[in-house]
Amino acid sequence: MQDLFSPTADEGKPPWERIAIGRQACVLRGFALRWENDLLRQVQELVQRAPFRHLRTPGGRQMQVAMTNCGDFGWYSDQRGYRYTATDPLSSQPWPPMPPAFAALAAQAAEAADLPPFAPNACLINRYSVGTRLTLHQDEGDARHPIVSVSLGLPAIFLWGGDQRADATQKLPLQHGDVVVWGGVDRMRYHGVMPVKEGASPVAHPLLDGQRINLTFRHAS
Numbered sequence: 448m449q450d451l452f453s454p455t456a457d458e459g460k461p462p463w464e465r466i467a468i469g470r471q472a473c474v475l476r477g478f479a480l481r482w483e484n485d486l487l488r489q490v491q492e493l494v495q496r497a498p499f500r501h502l503r504t505p506g507g508r509q510m511q512v513a514m515t516n517c518g519d520f521g522w523y524s525d526q527r528g529y530r531y532t533a534t535d536p537l538s539s540q541p542w543p544p545m546p547p548a549f550a551a552l553a554a555q556a557a558e559a560a561d562l563p564p565f566a567p568n569a570c571l572i573n574r575y576s577v578g579t580r581l582t583l584h585q586d587e588g589d590a591r592h593p594i595v596s597v598s599l600g601l602p603a604i605f606l607w608g609g610d611q612r613a614d615a616t617q618k619l620p621l622q623h624g625d626v627v628v629w630g631g632v633d634r635m636r637y638h639g640v641m642p643v644k645e646g647a648s649p650v651a652h653p654l655l656d657g658q659r660i661n662l663t664f665r666h667a668s
């Protein structure tokens with residue numbers, strides 16, 4: 448069956464735009480819009496099973512961003528350190544499985560970024576309320592696989608740095624439906640999110656009411 452959202456011969460170009468931000472990194476503007484309804488419905492279901500929570504850094508500070516996970520592994524942080532776990536420490540149950548639409552989006556985004564085939568086994572789901580930021584960091588996980596990061600809801604300024612924390616950062620505005628992909632030589636670049644500003648939600652949905660949701664796909668081993 449033809450993908451309803453793939454470009455047709457008439458249109459001639461895809462309904463999204465690719466902007467290079469590194470040798471193996473790009474922003475895919477509007478790439479996730481075709482999955483919007485599925486993503487929002489699935490996130491709502493997932494958080495019934497594995498609710499958002501504010502994790503603590505190994506040093507004991509509470510993180511501003513609320514997080515949960517789906518997939519074979521979930522990213523976690525507490526006094527024992529940063530790590531991936533197969534079960535949700537809150538419930539002692541496995542993290543909810545990754546919905547097929549999530550895996551399809553991540554795989555197609557990696558392909559659109561000209562990166563090798565990507566089959567994520569971990570999806571970190573971040574929730575930002577107004578004023579929340581994420582400080583510069585590198586993403587853990589198997590660095591042979593890329594990161595695919597999906598933005599929904601309120602816009603944000605993504606800080607895109609270099610391989611060292613002290614490297615200069617670019618400020619990249621991200622909108623609802625944008626996807627950032629980075630792999631290969633760019634896989635360990637520092638990145639973060641500036642405090643999310645108040646604004647009108649791009650679509651009416653309880654998850655996006657005054658909030659930004661980010662899905663970060665990784666391969667953990």
Ligand code: SIN
Pocket residue numbers: 571573581596598605638639640661663
């Ligand atoms: C992350 O680096 O884990 C999230 C990035 C984002 O929210 O855009």
